[in-house]
Amino acid sequence: MKKPLNRQHLALLAVAIALLIVGPWVLPQFAQNTLVRSCLYAVVAITVDLLWGYAGILTFGQATFFGIGAYSAGLVFTHLGFSAGTAVLALVGGIAASMAVAALVGWLSFYPGATPLYASVVSLVLPIVATQIIFSGGNFTGSSSGLSGFESFEIETSTWLWLSGGLLLLTTLAALRFVRSDVGRLLAAVRENEARCDYLGLNTSRLKMLLLVGLSGVCALAGFLYATYGMVVAPEMAGFQFGTELVIWVALGGRGTVLGPVFGTLFIDLGSAYLSGDLPFVWKLVLGVAFVFVIVVMPKGLLPALVGRFTRRTDASTAPAGKLVDAEPQPLAGLAARGRLALHVDAVAKHFGSLTVLRDVSFDARHGELLSLVGPNGAGKTTLMRCISDGRERSSGTIALNDHDIGRLPPFECVRLGIGRKFQTANVFDGLTVLDALAVARTRLDRPRMWRRSESVALPAAAMAIVRTTGLDQLLATPCRVLSHGQKQALELAMVLALEPNILLLDEPTAGLSKPERTQIGDTLVRLAAEHQMCVVLIEHDLDFVCEISSRVIVLHQGEIVLDGSVDEVVHSTLVRDIYAGAAALPHAAAERTA
């Protein structure tokens, strides 16, 4: 369903097109020359903004992809001459090479568990390596002086301006459309809370890598045009100084706005062309100081502060609310199909250096069971839950979900085996709305669109029930940030259930909830186990709650299972009493029964 463009946007678009058409006729030659270049720089700046402002990946390396596109043209035209055929070869070759390099960089930077710092470091290393390779190319690459004098298209400057300005306009429109789409929303979610996305079954590494590869192609195209226009290529085009300037333009213009970086790049580059002739180093100094100032004091950038409404953050959170529909019941197929045993834990141990947190933990759980893990602080309950949902955590032993061994699989793959995990502290997406959060949770099952925003989100019965009973269906357009603690807990549970798991892990689901909220959650969990035949495993300190709803209780103490049985067995056990010795003694139910 197309979202109607509102009048403001249409007006802006009309003005932009008008400027583009009229520009080459009214602007002086010098300005036109500069603008051709500035527009191409702005295209690259948009890619930096998408990576940094939207996906949260600070990169100094986009310049290298630009440089690859440029050098592709330079090398091909210098060594193979210029013709329509070689032009196509240079363009396609440049884009392909750029994407290949991006894939390598992505593999290096975005592995599961990588820190954002590491990705930024790699993005700084890339242009350094690239320029060194160019320097060492001798006459082939022109080394430090670059290549020049090759033939190119015989086109007037004004036509070039239409071309590059048109490319900028198209890229801007595409980017704006992209960030408001399902995939754009997904990127925002990954930036906000990558761990939560991992546990929603999303391969965040691959997502980031695909983004980088796609955008590298765009940069290469811009580089190709730049080289064919100027008929010169130099190592600086691929270097970190240019890479840094891009980041500066985006930061000053306003990260995460698409339009901010475009205007920032155009103004600053045009300004540099006019001013830096007179005072070259002072201008750079001013820019540098402004940059540091903006980062410290106004991280959103200058343009949003100055221009207000026109550069409103054009991303997920300003989209209008959609609606919820019931999901088509999908038979659980493939890896997530119900196994004979929901959960199989065998001799699992976890060491931190010389400290043993879990030793020889073994138990099985079936669908339809509601299993509570209890035990004093430090018994290893959360560690055990982490081992079950993340194959890389445990030190030894075997864990199988729905009869599939999880081996060393990372969380997003474990989710694909049918497990859903709810964290102890409400773990949602503060910057997104309730509807957005639910949509992101459905990504694994309902393919997100790249150019459109789905208006409706389909939820399975279990998730829909929660959303309705807690009133979240009236709050679809509310940002998650302003929800109450109890509402966030409910939303997170709904998100996990939207994954349609058949094994559910919950870490202290009643923490911070009021009495009626606790009763509600208790009823929900019982229903999930009984009616929806899920295997529900929870960690709880509220022993009353545990005794009311569990079908089975496992007591952990100092990393070992000391008791595994029904509520009755645990309540009457002297061993358990000793463990909680002197402190919280037996649950009320037992006290009543023995009284």
Place this chain on the structure above:
Amino acid sequence: MSLLLDILSTAAILFIVSCGLLLIFGVMKIINFAHGGFLTLGGYAPLLVTQWGWSPWAGGAVAFVIGIGCGALVERFIVRPLHSRPLDAILATWGLGIVIGQLITLAFGRGVQFAASPLSGTVHLFGTEYSVYRLALIGMSLAVAAAIAGVLNGTRLGLITRAVTMNETLARGLGVNSARVRLSTFAFGAGLACLAGALITPLSSVDPNMGVPWLTNAFMLAMISGTSLLSLGVACLLLGGAQVLVSVFGSPVLGALTIVVLGALVLRIRPGGFARG
């Protein structure tokens, strides 16, 4: 034999250049991207000292003092406000490095300049002629390492710095003013960076951009080493050695890339680097 001396002296130089960055990384958990700027700043101290007619040995001391002063200012006004935004802190220090470069260009001009070396000439050692200054640097790096270790292990400031590195929350609960520790660590780290700049200029030359190639090498080494000075020493030996070998038996261009490429690969395979535990 001269290959061995090359490796040792390269490792020594890398150590001197990186130790300041490592200290800051250990305590504050951020990479000070202005490190290159401080290196450059310190690199111009020997020039100044020569202009003033002082002994070339004073270059290092002057650089160190300038570094501490500037470092304290930077921490107070740029790094501290960005405590909760580490990526922005990196970006701001990167911008600062650019600003320092521009200021130096305004003050001294863009050109490459040369400073007098405190020790010149070569010495005949094990059958080859070797630069006296390079040899002296090996000794100087050991001295710097000993001085840092002395401060860390022998003074109260060193003790609380180590405490904050290990567990800042616990240290604060026990009465340690961690804000002051951050300030002193950053200032000290900047001072070391400037000192390193002053020590390396006699090897080649000074220009406003000399810091940047060292920056990338330094932060790779720092990230690999975690928080241990000893690990840094080992990393400098191993990677510095690799760089020398690649430069000699491969090409100097590839050699310049060795540390960053190897570093990125090591971190990819072992995100904790060489740090133990």
Place this chain on the structure above:
Amino acid sequence: MSVLALEALRCGYGEAMVIRDVSLAVGPGEALALLGKNGMGKSTLLKGIMGFLPRQAGTVAFDGRVLAAGEPHRLAELGIAYAPQEQAVFQDLSVEENLRVAVPDRQRLRDGIERIAGYFPFIGQRLRQKAGTLSGGEQKMLILGRALMAGPRLLLLDEITEGLQPSVIERISGVLQAERRTARIAMLIVEQNVAFALKTADRYALLERGELAEQGRTDEAGAQARIIGRLGV
């Protein structure tokens, strides 16, 4: 004048207000045991007093002087010793260095070690050993010794008996009672071990969902039974 006085304190993590409305007071030489089930906010209350968490409402006063949040190290200077529940020793520092972080003055450190070694001999014998290689129980004793060595007026203990053998728990109870009498230290003791708490403290308070459900003296008849009954439900 109370050593520690909380008035309608409200604090927590982000939006979860774990501590909703807590008022209590501890006088010099008094020990107040803070009891409650897990997840009720006992540790959070201590962190809130120390200023590790922002305060939404209410005040914390030490010797009548209101404390601000956000500067935990100042509280240590004023005479408050805090022994957290988790990660309370520097694993890679030696026993002596762990103590020295809390007690800067050399002479006081030496006197303090002598005094504390009387309670826990191993501290005097293994000063050079890395704290991370001590057993769990020894680490807890080190934590307590360190807190007492700082010569505080107020002691905040978070589950000091966790993971300890009964004999050691006995010893700690004795040490705390002795220090209360001789040094008139005020104590706020967070505990899951009800028997230890009732023996060591003279007053108790029950924390339930961020508020104090009940307060009383530990020597009241039936206090133990009532508390255990309440915690069991």
